[in-house]
Amino acid sequence: MQPTSTVDRPAAPQAPDSRTFGRAFADLRDAWHQRELWAHLGWQDIKQRYRRSVIGPLWITISMGTTALALGLLYSQLFGQEIATFLPYVTAGFVIWNFILGVVTEGTEVFIANEGLIKHLPSPVTVHVLRMVWRQVLFFLHNLAVYVVVLVIFFPELAKPYKMAGWDLEHPGLSWAVLLVVPAFALLVANAVWIALLFGIISTRFRDIPPVIHSFINLVFFMTPIVWHVGVLQKVTGGGGSTNDWRVLIAELNPLYHYVEIVRAPLLGHAQDWHHWVVVGAFTVVGWTLALFAMRNYRARVSYWV
Template identity: 80%
Template sequence: MQPTSTVERPPAPLAPNSRTFARAFGDVRDAWRQRELWGHLGWQDIKQRYRRSVIGPLWITISMGTTALALGLLYSQLFNQELGTFLPYVTAGFIIWHFVLGVVTEGTEVFIANEGLIKHLPAPITVHVLRMVWRQTLFLMHNMVVYLVVLVIFFPTLSESYRMEGDKILQPGLSWTVLLAIPALALVVVNAVWVALLFGIISTRFRDIPPVISSFINLIFFMTPIVWHVGVLNKVTGGDGSGGDGDWRMLIAELNPIYHYVEIVRAPMLGHAQDWHHWVVVGAFTVVGWGLALIAMRNYRARVSYWV
């Protein structure tokens, strides 16, 4: 009786580890390569929202214009500000705030709202984030029409040196530095992607996050120098930087990260003097925020389709 020979079988291949930074970077890279997809979907979102409307997306511009006008007229009287400089200030700030608001509120539900596509469309999850950010960017471009109208009306005032109520320094006025608003806007959009990725993943797992953010977003609006100028705090503190008891009020603005994001775009749009510490703060948030977003992508990207 011959002994039976044993057939050696090759070892079973190891399952690829999905929890790697390479997979996280790959998701973002593949989503960028599919920009025709999310670009088309984002444009279709706007067309669908204003379908059968007589003036279509111009409602975005009209709504922004009336809101900025009302807030500018009201708060210029409350804070004793000159309308020629304060109305452009409120308009520019409110346009940028509207973009930030849309990214934060829609970003928390970006995966929840796209449940059907996530389960049936084999695409990187970053595609849904880029679609939402692209849609908000299109809204921002529509709202810039309001800024251009205000700029034309108040250009004689903004083109010369001026001082807003409570300012310590004289603002130089509009010049070629207005072009700095372009890289500033690009940086804000880059930050919008990591905000939506990070909060979108967290909110998909913990569904209490979106209503919590919606509850506090109005408070953040009034704590951000949008309808009020930071010079008001200088007047309260005495404006001498002596470190008195009232100087803590300046922390209301400085400890608010949204203020720095708004200011790097708004300052060149209005011809204000550039305060480069705003760029440093935004740059630091960009690095830290993308690091946290990639960590969340590394650990939980594959679970999003099960959580939605």
């Protein structure tokens, strides 16, 4: 019997490489095609949270309305602001902030919280991220009802040009520019997806990340113009309104300020400063680039880390 030459032997099949951008994009594409699944799961999450409750998800709106009213009344007195313009400002800012807060805090644990599904349900990992983001969008829409109520009450003041106390800038008032909130919020949602993907993967590998972010986010809330506005900082500088003062620069260097402002400005009829869109657009490109690299290298390991 003649020995078989190694030259004549067929080459062993190569295992497909999972660390490719093609696999990362395929995961995103397949997750989008399963939108009926994650949309249904996201809605069921809300129904399950308020199971056996008389008014159900309306508790979301009531909680938001109570908090916004209390903060608006308190800080309007502390900063000497007109309640007719300051309460809508706080309400809109707080509604947007709650969406960002939910995405960041739940995004860090999005894969950890779905350990059972990841291990037993073969589906793209992005499905769990889209489920969480969709749930936060539904929360946002519930909370937006509070803004609508405040808008109806103070519409006469917001529909005409006005100034907020301590701010030299005059706002044009509500107009058809309010429709800019649609692309602004769409951009916010696009950022929510990459944030959950990137930080979700990192936090699944390093479990110390979620508590660090949960602690840090409370500090960021007070550093972001939610219950105060940049005009207050200009007033502290001596009334000159200089935007080069270090206090104003601290607000400008806070990326969350720009995310909040692109949505809040059209909601309140504020003068739209386009540099906020530039900053958010730059973060969107950089963030999605980092998220895709994380998906390319570590997407297949998520099921082993949870």
